[in-house]
Amino acid sequence: MNIYKISNNRLVKDFIVLLSALIISTSLRAQKQAVPIPSPKEHFGFNMGDDYSLATYSQTESYFKKLAASDRTRLVDIGLTEEGRHQYMLIVSSPENIKNLQKYREISEKLARADSLSEEEAHLLSEEGKAVVWIDGGLHATEVAGSHQLIETAWQLVSRSDKETTEILDNVIILLVNANPDGQELVSSWYMRNADPKKRRMNIPRLYQKYIGHDNNRDFYMLSMKETRNMSRQLYIEWFPQILYNHHQSGPAGSVLAGPPYRDPFNYVFDPLVVTGIDALGAAMNNRLDSEGKPGYTMRTGSTYSTWYNGGLRTTAYFHNIIGLLTEIIGNPTPMNIPLVPDRLLPNAATPNPVQPGEWHFRQSIDYSVSLNYAVLDYASRFRSELLFNIYRMGKNSIEKGSTDHWTVSPKIVEALKNAYLKDTDKLSGPSGSGTRQQPGQINQIPAKYYSLIFQNPLTRDARAYIIPSDQADFPTAIRFVNALIGSGIRVMKATSAFRFNNKTYPAGSFIIRCDQAFRPHILDMFEPQDHPNDLQYPGGPPIAPYDAAGWTLAFQMGISFDRITEKIEGPFEIIPYGKEQTFEIKQELSASKAGYLISPAVNNSFTTVNDLLRNGISVYRTEGEDSRTDNMAPGSFFIPYSGKAMKLLAGSASRYGVYVNSVNKRPSVAGRISPLRIALVTRYGGSMPAGWISWIFEQFHFPYTFIYAQNIDSGNLIKKYDVILFASDIVPRMRKSADTARTQALAISGDNVPAEYKGMTGNITSQRSLPQIRKFIEEGGIVITIGSSTLLAYSLDLPVKNALSAKGDNGSDIQLRNNEFYIPGSLLRTDVDSTLRDTWGMRALCYTYFENDPLFRLDKDAYGNGVKRILWYSGEAPLISGWALGQKHLSGGVAAFEAEIGKGRFYAFTPEITFRSQSQSTFKLLFNALYGFEKRKEKPGTVKN
Secondary structure, three states: OOOHHHHHHHHHHHHHHHHHHHHHHHHHHHHHHOOOOOHHHHHOOOOOOOOOOOOOHHHHHHHHHHHHOOOOEEEEEEEEOOOOOEEEEEOOOOOOHHHHHHHHHHHHHHHHOOOOOOOOHHHHHHHHEEEEEEEEEEOOOHHHHHHHHHHHHHHHHHHHHHHHHHHHHHHHEEEEEEEOOHHHHHHHHHHHHOOHHHOOOOOOOOOOOOOOOHHHHHOOOOOOOHHHHHHHHHHHHOOOOOOEEEEOOOOOOOOOEEEEEEEEEEEEOOHHHHHHHHHHHHHHHHHHHOOOOOEEEEEEEOOOOOOOOOOOOOOOHHHHOEEEEEEEOOOOOOOOOEEEOOHEEEOOOOOOOOOOEEEOOHHHHHHHHHHHHHHHHHHHHHHHHHHHHHHHHHHHHHHHHHOOOOOOOOOOHHHHHHHHHHHHOOOOOOOOOEEEOOOOHOOOOOOOHHHHHOOOOHHHHHOOEEOOOOOOOOHHHHHHHHHHHOOOOOEEEOOOOOOEEEOOOEEEEEEEEEEEOHHHHHHHHOOOOOOOOOOOOOOOOEEEOOOOOOOHHHHHOOOOEEEEEEOOOOOOOOEOOOOOOOOOOOOOOOOOOOOEEEEEEEHHHHHHHHHHHOOOOOEEEEEHHHHOOOHHHOOOEEEEEEHHHHHHHHHHHHOOOOOOOOEEEEOOEEEEEEEEEEEEEEEOOOOOOHHHHHHHHHHOOOOOOOOHHEEEEEOOOOOHOEEEEEEEOOOOOOOOOOOOOOOOOOOOOOOOOOOOHHHHHHHOOOOOOHHHHHHHHHHOOOOEEEEEHHHHHHHOOOOOOOOOEEOOOOOEEEOOOOOOEEEOOEEEEEEEEEEOOOOHOOOOEEEEEEOOOOOOEEEOOOHHHEEEEEEOOOOOOOOOEEEEOHHHHHHHHEEEEEEEEEOOEEEEEEEEOHHHHOOOHHHHHHHHHEEEEEEOOOOEEOOOOO
């Protein structure tokens, strides 16, 4: 038999093809393995954790590209950062798993989504799949242990061949992600710039994330930043890890690190398997350190961290059925000391193995971190199939809850049970029947019938779906909200035609979000109020501060109109592919108009379009009066007189940003032609997160601005340079004793050891130098806008306002309310709006504002006669809508925002965070309206010229 005949035999031909492929694959793998993989010392010139040594991101990127030569790795570019760097994810696993990544990714997705699998199929896939574990570092770039443990962990996983590592690689797919490349580059370059190691410092001149610094760990349900979107896509659209490990610094004083499990409260909407999973992983991590003789792990009440908040890299994971882990470890490239904290020395359930005080080196932090990573990975390896099945089980639980009548237990539900019992029985307490009515807190057991009374009440059951109508006033902002859901892996549907449900007609293009999906906890959390429990040190005592916010309902913050549906809903709906963001762009044909065009002041994107027009020299006016209600346009609408150039620019910008343009044949009454103002945004050395958020908002809506510093203000002549000076929260420090609600600002960075190009950033706002210049600026016609704690500048300007959050002391003086009398830590309040003012054009008569122990004012009796106008206030004794409030009755009648005339200029005080983390978009217009000048205060119809 000759070779030709053999090769024509089909079986033999298949064998030859297979053998050839095997030879080629083996050859390629041998070539890949033949590339030498350098150690960190060989690449960087020092070991990870060496004293006084940090690696830049550029060096790290180069190193990860060398590690990518290993057959255990694959390097994935997950997107660009805000500064334009490539953000990489290094995937590490066994060579065989690396060859089959797509297969295991699909298994992970199927189990996490849970909607197309039976329990039997889920068990089979759980046995077949690989556990997926996410480990990140460097999110907060000055917490340098995070980014450097990532490098060391990658090296050890790629280079080690011991039994534990081999088993981990066989059973686990590890996603290693640098969470803030820009920050690592800035911090490491700054620290290493000094040739003398003993003079190296972390006093960086700006935020370590271009816009928001530390708040990059508060952006994971809003998804404003590019890095956040990059990571969320990998977490909730691509890979769906069962475990997420988020590395941070620094541990509580007297310990080495704080880790899981965490203190109460945990959020009531996520699955209990999340909580028990955290407990299990925490035990594995703690045990690992103890077995290696590494003391100092604290947990639960040993630290401040809880699992209530959504929005962090770790915490948003909980609302997606992922076991999220956070550790906060000590350490610095400059050697440090563990201080003596006597109360930490005694072992207890929170700190079973205390650490002794003494010197601490950076390498110890790296070693601890690698041990913790291995503890997590070893757990994932040992319980691979259990982790995979449990994420399916949690997803299936969510689907079932979203498909039937279900009630989520919260403090309000428990209180309702007790009150229903008391209402029926009016039971008296005390051995002698003293007539004292039993209080809810005294109730122990009650008849079981009250459970069914509450949990059969259709008014309190969970939603099965939410409808976001496409005909609401600010639909582009609703699209932003929907895109935040889509970017978080939520399944969203869109109506392909008009439909009717519950006797209401909804137009085509409306969005429908059903709750019968795996990530139901995140959906509920974005639409429903948070009901934070009263978390007190003891009954009647001071509150225990939450980890971050207590209430944040995003739909409320953004002013989204939606309907809450408690029945099954079907209709002419198409499913939007996972991760496919919706665009603002609309199709509209503009033609020549006799008078011009109107666009709505209720749409945030209208301001973007107006700024585009002003930048191109197009005249824009604001309307007022009843005859401005042409085509349902309210006072404050933007009127653009017709010209060919105006029509072309308006058609392009407005269509791009989803702003509908109304052609009008009659010129409306106008308040005047608006002009762009020279905006100065005050910041400080090291940066300000509130100011950084505002700068990002300005760029999104095309407002030009300039950053200025205390020295710029102190130099005077401000009216020649600026029209508006904006003080974000925490910029203005306490400057008068009467300003007793102020939050103190950190002392300004000294000019010592600061390079010459940054010395102009140093300094602080002071009463001696800054205040006279600010007052003069306003008197000469300038506009000063203050937000949050910076509104306390009102006291220094001697305005007719008083602190509304004070009480009369024994000596008749005003004393600030104690926190057990009044305490609101980051919550949403129902707020009244004076919608008749120019300041509130486009606003509704009611909005939700974010309040975080902010100031609150009462106006003096003569305030209105002295040019002070109330803009926002709280009415009633219970304005809380989402979160936690103690003593909210003290808010009643308090003024949350006002405008005051001072000389030729104006002063604005907005005590709520009206630009909070880019989320509070329903209140953006309060700021935007103040950023235009009026060339004429009044013009008659027919006098408009372009």
